[in-house]
Amino acid sequence: xxxxxxxxxxxxxxxxxxxxxxxxxxxxxxxxxxxxxxxxxxxxxxxxxxxxxxxxxxxxxxxxxxxxxxxxxxxxxxxxxxxxxxxxxxxxxxxxxxxxxxxxxxxxxxxxxxxxxxxxxxxxxxxxxxxxxxxxxxxxxxxxxxxxxxxxxxxxxxxxxxxxxxxxxxxxxxxxxxxxxxxxxxxxxxxxxxxxxxxxxxxxxxxxxxxxxxxxxxxxxxxxxxxxxxxxxxxxxxxxxxxxxxxxxxxxxxxxxxxxxxxxxxxxxxxxxxxxxxxxxxxxxxxxxxxxxxxxxxxxxxxxxxxxxxxxxxxxxxxxxxxxxxxxxxxxxxxxx
Amino acid sequence: xxxxxxxxxxxxxxxxxxxxxxxxxxxxxxxxxxxxxxxxxxxxxxxxxxxxxxxxxxxxxxxxxxxxxxxxxxxxxxxxxxxxxxxxxxxxxxxxxxxxxxxxxxxxxxxxxxxxxxxxxxxxxxxxxxxxxxxxxxxxxxxxxxxxxxxxxxxxxxxxxxxxxxxxxxxxxxxxxxxxxxxxxxxxxxxxxxxxxxxxxxxxxxxxxxxxxxxxxxxxxxxxxxxxxxxxxxxxxxxxxxxxxxxxxxxxxxxxxxxxxxxxxxxxxxxxxxxxxxxxxxxxxxxxxxxxxxxxxxxxxxxxxxxxxxxxxxxxxxxxxxxxxxxxxxxxxxxxxxxxxxxxxxxxxxxxxxxxxxxxxxxxxxxxxxxxxxxxxxxxxxxxxxxxxxxxxxxxxxxxxxxxxxxxxxxxxxxxxxxxxxxxxxxxxxxxxxxxxxxxxxxxxxxxxxxxxxxxxxxxxxxxxxxxxxxxxxxxxxxxxxxxxxxxxxxxxxxxxxxxxxxxxxxxxxxxxxxxxxxxxxxxxxxxxxxxxxxxxxxxxxxxxxxxxxxxxxxxxxxxxxxxxxxxxxxxxxxxxxx
Numbered sequence: 001x002x003x004x005x006x007x008x009x010x011x012x013x014x015x016x017x018x019x020x021x022x023x024x025x026x027x028x029x030x031x032x033x034x035x036x037x038x039x040x041x042x043x044x045x046x047x048x049x050x051x052x053x054x055x056x057x058x059x060x061x062x063x064x065x066x067x068x069x070x071x072x073x074x075x076x077x078x079x080x081x082x083x084x085x086x087x088x089x090x091x092x093x094x095x096x097x098x099x100x101x102x103x104x105x106x107x108x109x110x111x112x113x114x115x116x117x118x119x120x121x122x123x124x125x126x127x128x129x130x131x132x133x134x135x136x137x138x139x140x141x142x143x144x145x146x147x148x149x150x151x152x153x154x155x156x157x158x159x160x161x162x163x164x165x166x167x168x169x170x171x172x173x174x175x176x177x178x179x180x181x182x183x184x185x186x187x188x189x190x191x192x193x194x195x196x197x198x199x200x201x202x203x204x205x206x207x208x209x210x211x212x213x214x215x216x217x218x219x220x221x222x223x224x225x226x227x228x229x230x231x232x233x234x235x236x237x238x239x240x241x242x243x244x245x246x247x248x249x250x251x252x253x254x255x256x257x258x259x260x261x262x263x264x265x266x267x268x269x270x271x272x273x274x275x276x277x278x279x280x281x282x283x284x285x286x287x288x289x290x291x292x293x294x295x296x297x298x299x300x301x302x303x304x305x306x307x308x309x310x311x312x313x314x315x316x317x318x319x320x321x322x323x324x325x326x327x328x329x330x331x332x333x334x335x336x337x
Numbered sequence: 338x339x340x341x342x343x344x345x346x347x348x349x350x351x352x353x354x355x356x357x358x359x360x361x362x363x364x365x366x367x368x369x370x371x372x373x374x375x376x377x378x379x380x381x382x383x384x385x386x387x388x389x390x391x392x393x394x395x396x397x398x399x400x401x402x403x404x405x406x407x408x409x410x411x412x413x414x415x416x417x418x419x420x421x422x423x424x425x426x427x428x429x430x431x432x433x434x435x436x437x438x439x440x441x442x443x444x445x446x447x448x449x450x451x452x453x454x455x456x457x458x459x460x461x462x463x464x465x466x467x468x469x470x471x472x473x474x475x476x477x478x479x480x481x482x483x484x485x486x487x488x489x490x491x492x493x494x495x496x497x498x499x500x501x502x503x504x505x506x507x508x509x510x511x512x513x514x515x516x517x518x519x520x521x522x523x524x525x526x527x528x529x530x531x532x533x534x535x536x537x538x539x540x541x542x543x544x545x546x547x548x549x550x551x552x553x554x555x556x557x558x559x560x561x562x563x564x565x566x567x568x569x570x571x572x573x574x575x576x577x578x579x580x581x582x583x584x585x586x587x588x589x590x591x592x593x594x595x596x597x598x599x600x601x602x603x604x605x606x607x608x609x610x611x612x613x614x615x616x617x618x619x620x621x622x623x624x625x626x627x628x629x630x631x632x633x634x635x636x637x638x639x640x641x642x643x644x645x646x647x648x649x650x651x652x653x654x655x656x657x658x659x660x661x662x663x664x665x666x667x668x669x670x671x672x673x674x675x676x677x678x679x680x681x682x683x684x685x686x687x688x689x690x691x692x693x694x695x696x697x698x699x700x701x702x703x704x705x706x707x708x709x710x711x712x713x714x715x716x717x718x719x720x721x722x723x724x725x726x727x728x729x730x731x732x733x734x735x736x737x738x739x740x741x742x743x744x745x746x747x748x749x750x751x752x753x754x755x756x757x758x759x760x761x762x763x764x765x766x767x768x769x770x771x772x773x774x775x776x777x778x779x780x781x782x783x784x785x786x787x788x789x790x791x792x793x794x795x796x797x798x799x800x801x802x803x804x805x806x807x808x809x810x811x812x813x814x815x816x817x818x819x820x821x822x823x824x825x826x827x828x829x830x831x832x833x834x835x836x837x838x839x840x841x842x843x844x845x846x847x848x849x850x851x852x853x854x855x856x857x858x859x860x861x862x863x864x865x866x867x868x869x870x871x872x873x874x875x876x877x878x879x880x881x882x883x884x885x886x887x888x889x890x891x892x893x894x895x896x897x898x899x900x901x902x903x904x905x906x907x908x909x910x911x912x913x914x915x916x
Contacts, residue, residue, distance in 0.1 A: 124399070233435055233436075233437060234441055236396060236441075237433075237435060237441045237442070237504070239396050240394055240396050240435075241427060241428035241454075241455045242427035242429060242455070242458055242459060244424065244458065247454060251443075251454065252443050252446075255445060255446075256443070256444065256445060329445060330444075331445055332444065332445070
């Protein structure tokens, strides 16, 4: 098992090197001059030149690249031009925010979608099957910013049940000491139940928004995959041997149906982690997606490169976890490891 | 027969709700099985034999339902029973063995656990000390070596025959009174088939169980059953004692089935229904004569295909060896090679057909792939029509003119046709790739000509594969293979997926085409009986080597090698009908 993990990580190295090169070149190829942007609209030509020199942008591309990789090797992702903060620190602060939100959204979505998909598959044509179809169609057809705004309008503005959509904690509470970066966990570690409640209430609406969106692919995949497995011959054998419906559905059908669902889950997770910019905007969430987009708009190289690299590492780790999960579920995969 | 049969099916009608309305899959079927009796239900695909057995266990698809009639199993009305009662019945009183053993087992659960699932459902904990031990005992009874080890195996780690043994263990674990075996040996090698059938019979006899054997193979039914029920299109057409039905078949359909079953002492023409056989035999003397002159004419020249000391090796290690090399950690231990084909030599003359026979894993398919130039050999020579084609890489062979001279008919007529191509497009495909016919009309004319040759009505040319029957798809596959006037056609079990009556027609068609077009055949098959009908010579392969070679008649009547003898005795034969 450990050798397999080691091997997989080694195989990830070439792709990470590729990501470093491509992001570096791409950010350089982007239209827009960071020096001019940084100097402001009123700056003179000399001032812009001066800033360019200070940023090292006047050097040849190859030299810039070596400086960049050298810094990377020392764990230095560079500084953001707009905020002046080190990129590594910013990402370290913001990644847990995004991850907490995405994970919670995904957990909510899985808890609803998988039973829904299983029930729909075991009772095709019933009301629950139709409910599954309607929910999933609605889930994908409504854009996240729209569901987010509707939720904010109803639950904050109209009903007043949830707090103002302004970040991860109510302004009256201070952030708990960082252990995991997940406020829900950190507040519990600090035994600050009030802050926990506040963090949770801030999370509910954006997490629900994400859950509604990610419900569709997971429920659909569960339903389709369950239907295929339920029609398979070994399920028929299990039925013909008189096994109870619970055993047939859980032990025989569901475990086999999980494989494609897990793949979908990993895709949805990695997609949401980097791409839920709109949700982060609507809820003023200090996440990594909105950070990267803002940096991109202002031609701020360092955060963009840092973001892409972080995401690449996340993908590699996520894929590794998925592969291990696959091996746990399916003995046929284990052999090839 | 005893007064009270164990299973009594009366006037059973099963309906399926489909998009085109209600389809009656089984109509007014009466079947009864006495205690300890072995009954065969014989019929071709679509005869409703499987549906009948599913109805007995009430495991029909959602769309199916028992519309009429009654099913009584030892005094229990199965049709009226609740789902809970049925669950007690299934597995404990009636159990079932399915066709494809590998698919019938949960791929990601240990076989021992699967047997235990059944035991736990039906046997009280108090009655046995340990379910695990009981499961191992069940594996032992189906003669699985080292059952304690195999308990922890997953289905993919076991061979097909071994999987079928596990399925049998699963079915017999709770000592049921009735076993329904639905084509239990289809897809298994003949020797494995014999072992599995002998095992089923031995175990059921010992426990005084009743058995229903569902099969398309009359030979199998005759060899193992007391009574035979023949079904056609959802109806029972004949029920009789096994001995009687072969000696004196009553119904025309039974007679037709009997005729179509390949057996000793009959020629290819005899397989066809009587009236067609008579029509065909007019053509056959002329055909024979033609073939004879051709083979004598080319007798002195070199053979069409010459294979010499052909070897195909595969490395035994998987990806780990490659990785080890990549990172230079361990120097690769002696590369252990597995020889799939181990130095075989044979020749095929002009206009000759040669059968390549052996069980799965003997290397016959690997050999045909190498001759076909779809696979590179490790060493050895392949000469085709005086040219050394063994040196041509498979990747580039497809574009060479030689490609059109060696063509292939594949095993599965459905899977070997592109589902998005019409029959005409499929037949025209080689013409478009390699032929010199250009223009829509000329192509169409050639397609129609080919369709006529293989006996495919022209109005079917615009249909897609799913709109054609198995036999029609086989004809499309054959038309595609002969489109470019090949000299050698490799037939890879072309009739394995077909019903016997269709198989008879297709084999006759292949025989006629060979004579008419002067082709040579390399017929790859596991079925000696079928090979004998079509081939002049037979090559028997085992573990990558040729164990016996000779004329078909000689090999079948007087086999020299022990393995050939074993193969021959494993084939179940129906008693010869009295004409």
